[in-house]
Amino acid sequence: xxxxxxxxxxxxxxxxAAAGVSKSVVSLVLRGTGYVSAAKRTAVEHAVLELGYRPxxxxxxxxxxxxxxxxxxxxDMRNPWFVSAVEGLNSTLNERGLQMLMGxxxxxxxxxxxxxxxxxxxxxxxxxxxxxxxxxxxxxxAALQVPTIALGAPTGPGANVTVVTNDDDAGARLAVAHLIxxxxxxxxxxxxxxxxxxIARRRGYEAExxxxxxxxxxxxxxxxxxxxxxxxxxxELLSGGDRPTAVFAVNDMAALGVLSAAEECxxxxxxxxxxxxxxxxxxxxxxxxxxxxxDTASFAAGQRAAELLIAxxxxxxxxxxxxxxxxxLEVRGSTAAPHA
Amino acid sequence: xxxxxxxxxxxxxxxxAAAGVSKSVVSLVLRGTGYVSAAKRTAVEHAVLELGYRPxxxxxxxxxxxxxxxxxxxxDMRNPWFVSAVEGLNSTLNERGLQMLMGxxxxxxxxxxxxxxxxxxxxxxxxxxxxxxxxxxxxxxAALQVPTIALGAPTGPGANVTVVTNDDDAGARLAVAHLIxxxxxxxxxxxxxxxxxxIARRRGYEAExxxxxxxxxxxxxxxxxxxxxxxxxxxELLSGGDRPTAVFAVNDMAALGVLSAAEECxxxxxxxxxxxxxxxxxxxxxxxxxxxxxDTASFAAGQRAAELLIAxxxxxxxxxxxxxxxxxLEVRGSTAAPHA
DNA sequence: AAACAATGTTGGAACGTTCCATCATTGTCT
DNA sequence: AGACAATGATGGAACGTTCCAACATTGTTT
Numbered sequence: 146x147x148x149x150x151x152x153x154x155x156x157x158x159x160x161x162a163a164a165g166v167s168k169s170v171v172s173l174v175l176r177g178t179g180y181v182s183a184a185k186r187t188a189v190e191h192a193v194l195e196l197g198y199r200p201x202x203x204x205x206x207x208x209x210x211x212x213x214x215x216x217x218x219x220x221d222m223r224n225p226w227f228v229s230a231v232e233g234l235n236s237t238l239n240e241r242g243l244q245m246l247m248g249x250x251x252x253x254x255x256x257x258x259x260x261x262x263x264x265x266x267x268x269x270x271x272x273x274x275x276x277x278x279x280x281x282x283x284x285x286x287a288a289l290q291v292p293t294i295a296l297g298a299p300t301g302p303g304a305n306v307t308v309v310t311n312d313d314d315a316g317a318r319l320a321v322a323h324l325i326x327x328x329x330x331x332x333x334x335x336x337x338x339x340x341x342x343x344i345a346r347r348r349g350y351e352a353e354x355x356x357x358x359x360x361x362x363x364x365x366x367x368x369x370x371x372x373x374x375x376x377x378x379x380x381e382l383l384s385g386g387d388r389p390t391a392v393f394a395v396n397d398m399a400a401l402g403v404l405s406a407a408e409e410c411x412x413x414x415x416x417x418x419x420x421x422x423x424x425x426x427x428x429x430x431x432x433x434x435x436x437x438x439x440d441t442a443s444f445a446a447g448q449r450a451a452e453l454l455i456a457x458x459x460x461x462x463x464x465x466x467x468x469x470x471x472x473x474l475e476v477r478g479s480t481a482a483p484h485a
Numbered sequence: 486x487x488x489x490x491x492x493x494x495x496x497x498x499x500x501x502a503a504a505g506v507s508k509s510v511v512s513l514v515l516r517g518t519g520y521v522s523a524a525k526r527t528a529v530e531h532a533v534l535e536l537g538y539r540p541x542x543x544x545x546x547x548x549x550x551x552x553x554x555x556x557x558x559x560x561d562m563r564n565p566w567f568v569s570a571v572e573g574l575n576s577t578l579n580e581r582g583l584q585m586l587m588g589x590x591x592x593x594x595x596x597x598x599x600x601x602x603x604x605x606x607x608x609x610x611x612x613x614x615x616x617x618x619x620x621x622x623x624x625x626x627a628a629l630q631v632p633t634i635a636l637g638a639p640t641g642p643g644a645n646v647t648v649v650t651n652d653d654d655a656g657a658r659l660a661v662a663h664l665i666x667x668x669x670x671x672x673x674x675x676x677x678x679x680x681x682x683x684i685a686r687r688r689g690y691e692a693e694x695x696x697x698x699x700x701x702x703x704x705x706x707x708x709x710x711x712x713x714x715x716x717x718x719x720x721e722l723l724s725g726g727d728r729p730t731a732v733f734a735v736n737d738m739a740a741l742g743v744l745s746a747a748e749e750c751x752x753x754x755x756x757x758x759x760x761x762x763x764x765x766x767x768x769x770x771x772x773x774x775x776x777x778x779x780d781t782a783s784f785a786a787g788q789r790a791a792e793l794l795i796a797x798x799x800x801x802x803x804x805x806x807x808x809x810x811x812x813x814l815e816v817r818g819s820t821a822a823p824h825a
Numbered sequence: 826a827a828a829c830a831a832t833g834t835t836g837g838a839a840c841g842t843t844c845c846a847t848c849a850t851t852g853t854c855t
Numbered sequence: 856a857g858a859c860a861a862t863g864a865t866g867g868a869a870c871g872t873t874c875c876a877a878c879a880t881t882g883t884t885t
Contacts (some may be wrong), residue, residue, distance in 0.1 A: 149743070156840095156841055156842085157841065157842065158841080166864080166865095167864065167865050167866070168841095168842085168865090168866085169843090169844095169864070169865060169866075170863090170864065170865080172842075172843065172844090173863095175866090176843085178865085179493070179862095179863085179864095180861080180862045180863050181862095181864085182862085182863065182864090185863085185864085197603055198604050199602070200606055201547070201606065201608060201840085201841050201842065202543075202603075202606040202607045202842095203542075203543045203544075203546035203547045203552065203607075203608060203840085203841080203842085204543075204547050204840070204841035204842035204843085204870090205545035205606075205842055205843075206842085206870090207543045207544050207547055207840090207841080207842065207843085207869095207871065207872085208841075208842040208843035208844075208869080208870060209842080209844085210843090210869095210870060210871095211872090212543065213881045222562075222568045222572070223565065223568055223767075225563065228562045228563055232589070232592055233563070235588075235589060235592050236592060239592075239599075245587075246586060246604055247587045248575075248585070249572070249575060252572055252575050252576060252579075253840060259579075262539070263542075263584055265539055265544075266539050266540055266542040266545075267542045268541065268542065268543060275786055290831085294573065308828075347842080357543070372772060373772075376772060379645045394501070401771055401772075401773060402679075402772070404733070404773060405773045408773070427563075430739060431712055432712055432713075432716065432741075432742070432745045433741060433744060433745045433748070433773075433774075434642065434773075473878070494867090496870095496871055496872085497871065497872065498871080506834080506835095507834065507835050507836070508835090508836085508871095508872085509834070509835060509873090510834065510835085511874065512872075512874090513833095513834090516873085519832095519833085520831085520832045520833050520834090521832095521833070521834085522832090522833065522834090525833085525834085535854075540871085540872075541870085541871050541872065542872095543870085543871080544840090544870070544871035545871080545872055545873075546842065547839095547840045547842085547870090547872065547873085548839080548840060548871075548872040548873035548874075549840090549873060549874085550839095550840060550841095551871090574840095588883035666860095668874080732865085741876085785833090806826095825873080
């Protein structure tokens with residue numbers, strides 16, 4: 146079986162000839178601008194359908210000297226937060242006729258440099274960096290050439306970048322406040338001191354504890370963003386003498402590690418130990434886990450980023466200020482009042 | 486703060502002038518083809534760096550009348566299988582200088598039609614459909630216009646499509662054979678009869694049981710691909726009289742539901758009940774879950790799809806036959822020999 | 826020495842659009 | 856009636872590349 150005969154695609158001139166008009170009229174009809182008589186308009190529409198005409202995006206980009214394309218650079222497709230954020234981005238950009246061009250920073254052979262080069266060659270009108278990127282001269286340079294938004298990163302690479310992200314500090318306070326309201330006082334934190342989110346969430350934890358007059362109970366054990374790290378930290382926390390009645394973990398994965406450790410220490414959740422996580426991943430929803438977790442408004446963040454971008458594309462616009470989005474708390478079965 | 490002064494980007498003519506050569510020489514140097522003297526070559530390279538010249542992709546696409554771009558249509562960015570597959574695709578396409586243009590079918594307002602239109606306008610050289618797409622006339626039409634590969638779907642939309650996917654039948658047999666080797670005989674299956682993967686995996690389960698002379702123990706309970714469905718089915722399975730000693734679930738989520746149900750029925754895993762899943766999702770790796778699961782070679786599938794595509798792009802190539810990739814089994818703590 | 830191949834270099838045409846200045850027709854206001 | 860605005864239609868120039876035919880120079884074979 147061979148490939149089907151693929152003849153040269155119809156161009157605007159073919160359409161013009163078929164409709165008996167000039168190429169300019171076809172162009173006007175297609176773009177919906179200018180004045181065209183009803184008769185010619187329908188003739189053109191007819192010819193377009195007839196010939197299966199599709200405008201050539203490359204030629205259009207060249208003619209308009211703009212691409213209607215936004216570059217989106219991910220650093221981890223696997224992170225559910227990023228996925229939602231990209232969906233939010235996409236939905237809003239689509240409405241405005243902007244196309245997204247996605248790529249994965251890490252996947253790229255030369256650590257993203259070649260990806261960025263490709264995107265810039267495509268004449269992208271804006272750049273969205275999703276997640277925290279490693280330092281890279283190419284990134285900093287790219288950010289200076291096109292309006293750039295860092296989505297879900299605590300800070301952007303260099304100047305000319307607007308950051309849209311979740312308020313990790315506020316989210317942590319939300320979770321801790323929930324535990325306090327339940328009656329907990331001995332609330333420990335499993336942190337991830339090596340990461341930006343880890344630092345912000347710890348700050349929120351400590352602030353809320355202090356605000357509630359529980360400064361003396363502040364206790365942070367270093368872990369990381371993985372189940373393994375949470376497990377290790379929790380074992381340390383639960384094996385000691387004055388063990389906490391509640392743990393706020395830096396994210397859901399770490400919280401899972403805490404749950405495992407609690408099980409190993411024969412502590413029932415939530416009867417003996419309340420556990421709260423962060424990110425509200427699909428994991429937290431699972432019946433076997435049912436984890437109270439802070440929900441980051443990632444879809445909304447993506448949408449907001451798109452709005453800022455669109456505004457930034459207007460001529461004469463200025464660099465908008467950074468934005469922090471307020472998260473919410475999803476209460477599930479892993480938190481309850483401590484027993485007396 | 487206003488946008489930084491953005492002057493008109495340098496073109497190939499600017500480079501040619503700066504290097505004291507004709508535009509043709511610059512073009513030859515940039516593409517690395519043809520004969521150019523060493524002196525002029527270095528002069529051009531110098532000028533390129535000097536001016537920060539970046540070739541314009543739209544102009545290049547127009548001139549070459551090809552785009553070096555492959556359209557990738559996802560139907561669910563959240564599915565880890567798809568993510569790995571896309572990573573595999575990307576890695577191989579990148580090596581060959583092909584750019585990926587991704588989009589989400591469902592996210593698109595007009596159910597993918599406008600996404601496909603955009604992709605075709607971009608003159609994509611090939612199309613990769615990742616996951617099972619809903620029927621759509623636009624999809625069928627698109628597949629006829631460019632070489633198309635359906636990745637991870639049991640069947641492609643219409644003609645001219647090559648399917649690259651995992652051998653679900655073989656995977657199911659792998660899991661069941663493992664359980665049989667452990668000594669289980671009463672092995673039940675929690676299925677998902679409404680889905681294509683569900684049907685294939687059930688077929689594998691039954692085939693392996695019959696091959697081992699265990700036809701009389703074949704027992705399938707209908708569920709679906711969710712935790713909820715697995716839970717419901719498992720409750721039915723475990724509450725009855727002659728309950729199985731092992732369960733093979735249609736996927737990891739359903740297996741999780743089985744685990745929950747076992748817990749509720751006070752059955753220890755794996756002592757009282759072995760459980761195997763399918764997909765080897767990150768979930769299965771979690772310490773609290775430690776699920777034996779069939780690993781689908783999704784990264785490899787992506788790579789293979791890319792190879793087929795590249796071959797298909799050669800002039801005079803023919804439609805390659807469908808390919809099934811053989812999965813492997815990841816044995817973890819949820820399966821063990823039945824007690825006597 | 827002539828013929829030919831290999832190596833360098835060039836400018837013009839093409840790619841398929843949009844943009845723009847121009848022109849034609851009609852209707853409306855003074 | 857004349858001036859002007861609104862509507863309608865046009866062809867040529869741009870956009871920034873690649874492609875190609877043609878021409879120059881050198882080295883090698885007959």
